[in-house]
Amino acid sequence: MTQKAPPLAFVHPLLEAGRVLILIPAHNEEAAIGAVVDEVYSLFGKIPVLVIDDGSVDSTAAIVKGRGARVLRLPHHLGLGGALQAGYRLAFELGFEYVVRIDGDGQHDPRFITAMIDAVTQPGVQMAIGSRFVESDEGHTSLFRGFGIRLFRAFLRPILGKPVRDPTSGYVAVDREALEVFSKSFPLEYPEIEALVVLRRRAFQFVEVPVSIRPRKAGRSTITALKSVYYLVHVMLGVLVNILIFDRRRWR
Amino acid sequence: MERLLLITTLIAAALFVTVLVGLRRAHIRVEYSVSWLTAAIILLVLAQLPEPLRWLAAWTGVQDPPTVLLFLVAGVFLIVFYRFSIIISHLRDANIALAQRVAILEFRLENVEDGRL
Secondary structure: OOOOOOOOOOOOHHHHOOOEEEEEEEOOOOOOHHHHHHHHHHHHOOOOEEEEEOOOOOOHHHHHHHOOOEEEEOOOOOOHHHHHHHHHHHHHHOOOOEEEEOOOOOOEOHHHHHHHHHHHOOOOOOEEEEEOOOOOOOOOOOHHHHHHHHHHHHHHHHHHOOOOOOOOOOOEEEEHHHHHHHHHOOOOOOHHHHHHHHHHOOOOOEEEEEOOEOOOOOOOOOOOHHHHHHHHHHHHHHHHHHHHOOHHHHOO | OHHHHHHHHHHHHHHHHHHHHHHHOOOOOHHHHHHHHHHHHHHHHHHHOHHHHHHHHHHHOOOOHHHHHHHHHHHHHHHHHHHHHHHHHHHHHHHHHHHHHHHHHHHHHHHHHOOOO
8 A cells, every 4th residue: 555645744853953864875866866855855954965976977966966965975886785884884973863764766755754763763673664565565566576575574574583564675764773783784785685684683673664655756777587586596695694694704 | 638637737837827927017916826826736736647636536436537637627716716706705895995985084075175064
């Protein structure tokens, strides 16, 4: 079921206080990134927004700077995990207490940011996941992706010790404890699922927040059938390695 | 078997010379040449001394000594490739950490100049 975006009766006090950073990874997103930043500012005012420009060769960084948001420009393309970790590191060093990550292609409706912050500020919760499937399995996913999500749910259930409905969601909020962990240890490729295991190994808790995912504002997904198979194998192997790996090796 | 040993000798010698030339021209660093030079020397020795091959073939129950040589060649190169996979992994980790740090320092520098930090 598609979640109806909540009306914004107020801007969350933590946002107003500048204690939350909105993190947006972007790679060649010049067609969409401006609208994403504009939407966040129109909803919440000039809150801290950091776009991580992951080696874009288009005008992504210039568009973001033109709107007054901050840009962390990576010297070359690191991939989603490397880019996100750079953002988490900077957010931790700058002292932010909470970070909400949304995608730069416009698929994540920023009106759910308030609900994400409410969820991650609950006692004993370190991470909130924006989930398309909390109440239903319907959503904007292909048949293959739907199969993959079901497979991951079954695979992760015993590892995480609780069910997760939308483990591949990139709409994520973390508190400072999780931020510290991610700033030091973060999966480099396809990070969403492995990140759950990283947190679980430290006995951190997550909750899922119902959100709706919109169609991309521009461009199209680069995920092909072959890449999807590689993704499945890579992530499952990565999860197993994360369970078995010796802690010291991962803490860079 | 003699022909196979001769071919192995030529390949090993070519590998040895190629690595040495690469070292001289600074195309390869000394620490990364050691694996290849060791592999070349092992192959050269095995190709020049067929007696250990025959002994190994008898010990492993392989009837044909050249088969043992092929397995040894494959084994040596697998070890070298694995060693380089480890090195590449370390380099990638270091490269990512370095790129992140450069980006963060650049960000801080820009924002200090803009008076935003």
